[in-house]
Amino acid sequence: MPDPNAVEGTFDYIVCGGGAAGCVVAARLSEDPAVSVLLIEAGPDKEDALIAIPRGFAKMLLSEARARYFQTGPDNGAKPGGEVWSRGRMIGGSSSINGMLYFHGLPEDYDRWEAIGNRGWGWPEIRKIFREMEDHCLGAGEARGVGGPVKVTINPERSRLMHAVIRAGRECGWDEVADLNEPGGDRIGYTPFNIGNGKRSAAAQAFLRPAQGRRNLTILAETLVERVKFENRKATGVVVRTGDRVRTFAAGKEVILACGALQTPQVLELSGIGSASRLANIGIDVIQDSPGVGENMREHCLIIMQRRLLKPWSLNGQFEGWRLAKNVARWLAFKSGPMAFPGFDAAALVACDPEATHPDAHLIFSRTSMDLGSWDGWTKGPQLERLPGMQLMGYPSQPQSQGSVHARSADPAEAPEIRVNYLTDEYDRRVSIHMFRKMRALIEHPTLAGIVAEETIPGKDVQTDAEILEAFATYSGPGYHACGTARMGNDAMAVVDDRLKVRGVDGLRVVDISVFPTQTSQNTGAPAMAVAWRASDIIREDAVAAR
Numbered sequence: 001m002p003d004p005n006a007v008e009g010t011f012d013y014i015v016c017g018g019g020a021a022g023c024v025v026a027a028r029l030s031e032d033p034a035v036s037v038l039l040i041e042a043g044p045d046k047e048d049a050l051i052a053i054p055r056g057f058a059k060m061l062l063s064e065a066r067a068r069y070f071q072t073g074p075d076n077g078a079k080p081g082g083e084v085w086s087r088g089r090m091i092g093g094s095s096s097i098n099g100m101l102y103f104h105g106l107p108e109d110y111d112r113w114e115a116i117g118n119r120g121w122g123w124p125e126i127r128k129i130f131r132e133m134e135d136h137c138l139g140a141g142e143a144r145g146v147g148g149p150v151k152v153t154i155n156p157e158r159s160r161l162m163h164a165v166i167r168a169g170r171e172c173g174w175d176e177v178a179d180l181n182e183p184g185g186d187r188i189g190y191t192p193f194n195i196g197n198g199k200r201s202a203a204a205q206a207f208l209r210p211a212q213g214r215r216n217l218t219i220l221a222e223t224l225v226e227r228v229k230f231e232n233r234k235a236t237g238v239v240v241r242t243g244d245r246v247r248t249f250a251a252g253k254e255v256i257l258a259c260g261a262l263q264t265p266q267v268l269e270l271s272g273i274g275s276a277s278r279l280a281n282i283g284i285d286v287i288q289d290s291p292g293v294g295e296n297m298r299e300h301c302l303i304i305m306q307r308r309l310l311k312p313w314s315l316n317g318q319f320e321g322w323r324l325a326k327n328v329a330r331w332l333a334f335k336s337g338p339m340a341f342p343g344f345d346a347a348a349l350v351a352c353d354p355e356a357t358h359p360d361a362h363l364i365f366s367r368t369s370m371d372l373g374s375w376d377g378w379t380k381g382p383q384l385e386r387l388p389g390m391q392l393m394g395y396p397s398q399p400q401s402q403g404s405v406h407a408r409s410a411d412p413a414e415a416p417e418i419r420v421n422y423l424t425d426e427y428d429r430r431v432s433i434h435m436f437r438k439m440r441a442l443i444e445h446p447t448l449a450g451i452v453a454e455e456t457i458p459g460k461d462v463q464t465d466a467e468i469l470e471a472f473a474t475y476s477g478p479g480y481h482a483c484g485t486a487r488m489g490n491d492a493m494a495v496v497d498d499r500l501k502v503r504g505v506d507g508l509r510v511v512d513i514s515v516f517p518t519q520t521s522q523n524t525g526a527p528a529m530a531v532a533w534r535a536s537d538i539i540r541e542d543a544v545a546a547r
C-alpha cells in the first residue's frame with residue numbers, strides 16, 4: 001500500500017484546476033524553462049470535434065463526460081427552489097463548454113476594482129492585456145489587439161432578422177457599432193466571439209495546447225485536488241486523488257488555485273481557510289480564519305423572452321435531420337454556416353435604470369426559440385420549437401444581490417452548498433424591470449411589424465412590475481458567470497490581496513474568477529483569461545523580487 005504522505009514529485013508551481021484561468025497561468029509560467037509547473041485538472045484531457053465546433057456547445061452542456069452539475073438552493077431569491085448549474089470539467093474547464101461570447105466588461109468595472117484599493121487592476125492595465133491577448137478580425141483598436149493567442153471574430157452571419165433587430169435598436173436611439181467591446185454608450189451590433197476560422201479559440205486551444213509539449217509543464221488530468229498542505233502557515237503542496245489513489249505533490253514556490261468560483265472556496269475551506277465557525281461545523285482544523293471565503297457570490301440573472309416570427313427567418317429546424325447533416329458537412333468542409341457560431345447573433349449594451357450613467361444591462365438576440373414543453377431550465381436539454389421563433393435574453397450587468405458557496409462536509413467529492421439569492425437586492429429588481437420593458441419596447445418597435453409576432457414567453461399577460469418579477473421566477477436562469485467567492489481587497493472580508501495572495505498565509509494564490517470583487521458587466525470568459533494573464537505577470541514579478 002503506497003504511503004499517501006510520500007511526496008510523489010516536487011514542482012515550482014502547482015496550478016490546481018485546468019480551466020480558463022488555470023490554462024492561462026500554467027502556459028504563461030512555463031514559458032520560463034527554468035521553472036517547473038504541474039497543472040492538475042479534475043476532468044479529462046481531451047480535445048474533440050464537439051469542443052471545436054461552436055454550435056457543439058449546446059450539446060456539451062448535457063455531457064456528463066465534460067461537465068459537472070451543481071444543484072443550487074434553497075435560498076431567498078427569485079428562484080427559491082434552486083436550479084441546476086453546469087460547469088466545464090475537463091482541460092479548458094468552462095471555457096471549453098461555454099457559448100464563446102467574447103466581452104471585455106466595461107472600463108468602469110475594472111476602474112471600480114482599482115478605486116476600492118486593488119492597485120494595478122484598473123482599465124488601463126486590463127485594456128493592455130486584452131490588446132496583447134487578442135488576434136481580432138477587425139484589426140487593432142483602442143481596446144483590440146492583433147497577433148495574440150485568442151482569435152476573436154465578429155459574428156459573420158448577416159441575417160435579415162438581425163438586420164431588422166439592429167435597425168429597431170438604432171431607432172430606439174442606440175448606436176449601431178462594429179465592435180461592442182469598444183467603449184461607448186447605448187449600442188447594438190453583431191456579437192463578438194472567441195472563435196477563429198470557425199473553431200473555438202478559448203483557454204485550452206489558445207494557451208495550453210501550444211504549451212503542452214514543454215518539458216517543464218506536466219499535466220495531470222482526472223485528478224481531484226482535495227486540499228492544500230501547510231507547514232507553519234506556508235502552503236507546501238497539495239493532496240490529490242486520482243481514482244482511488246491519494247497522492248501528494250510538493251510545491252517549491254507556490255500553490256495556485258484555479259478551480260473556479262464554485263470549487264476554489266471549497267478547496268480553501270477543506271484546507272483550513274475560511275470562517276472559523278463554519279470550519280468547526282464540518283470538522284476542519286483552522287489554519288486561517290477568513291470569513292469572506294465563499295461569500296460575495298455575484299451571478300447575472302438572465303431572463304428569456306420569446307417571440308413567434310411571421311417570416312421563416314428562424315434557425316429552428318436547422319439542427320435536426322438532413323438539415324443538421326448538411327450543416328455539419330458545411331462546417332467540416334468550409335468551417336462556416338449555422339454550426340460555425342454558437343447562435344447568439346447580436347447583442348446590445350444599454351442603460352435601463354433612469355439614473356444609469358453607462359450601459360447597465362446586456363441584451364442578446366438569437367434566431368432560435370425553445371419548445372415550452374421541454375423547458376426545465378437551461379441544463380436539461382431544451383428542444384427548439386418547430387415553428388419559427390426568436391429569443392431575446394437580458395440581464396442587469398452589475399448585480400448587487402449576493403450569494404454564497406460553501407463546503408457541506410469535509411468530503412472533497414461532495415458538491416458544495418450554493419445559495420444564489422437572485423434579485424434579493426432592490427437595485428437588481430429595479431433594473432430588471434426597466435430592462436424587461438426595454439426589451440419589449442425594442443421588439444415591439446414598428447420597424448419589426450410584419451416580422452415579429454406574439455410573445456410566447458413570458459407572454460402578454462405579464463405587464464405590471466410584480467408580474468415581471470414573477471416571470472423571473474419561471475423564465476430566468478444563470479448567466480453562468482458566478483464569481484467573487486474569494487474576492488480581492490484589503491478589508492476583513494477580502495480573501496486575497498491585490499497580488500492575489502491568500503491573506504494570512506504564504507505560498508498560496510487564487511487566480512480564477514473567484515477573485516473578482518464585483519461582476520464584469522457581460523460574460524466572464526474573456527475577463528477570466530485577462531485576470532489570469534495579469535496573475536501570471538504578478539507571480540513572475542514577485543519571483544524576481546524575491547531573488
Ligand SMILES: Cc1cc2nc3c(=O)[nH]c(=O)nc-3n(C[C@H](O)[C@H](O)[C@H](O)COP(=O)(O)OP(=O)(O)OC[C@H]3O[C@@H](n4cnc5c(N)ncnc54)[C@H](O)[C@@H]3O)c2cc1C
Pocket residue numbers: 016017018019020021022040041042043061086087088089090091092093094095097098099100101102103223224225226258259260261263264267479480481512513514523524525526528
Ligand atoms: C455553460 C456555460 C456557458 C458560458 N458561456 C460563456 C460565454 O459565452 N462567454 C463567456 O465569456 N463566458 C461564458 N461562460 C463563463 C466562462 O466560461 C467562465 O467565466 C470561465 O470559464 C471561468 O474560468 P475559471 O478558470 O474561473 O473556471 P473554469 O473555467 O470553470 O475552470 C475551473 C476548472 O477547475 C477544475 N476543478 C474544479 N475543482 C477542482 C479540484 N478540486 N481539483 C482539480 N480540478 C478542479 C474544473 O474541472 C475546471 O476545469 C460560461 C460558463 C458556462 C458554465
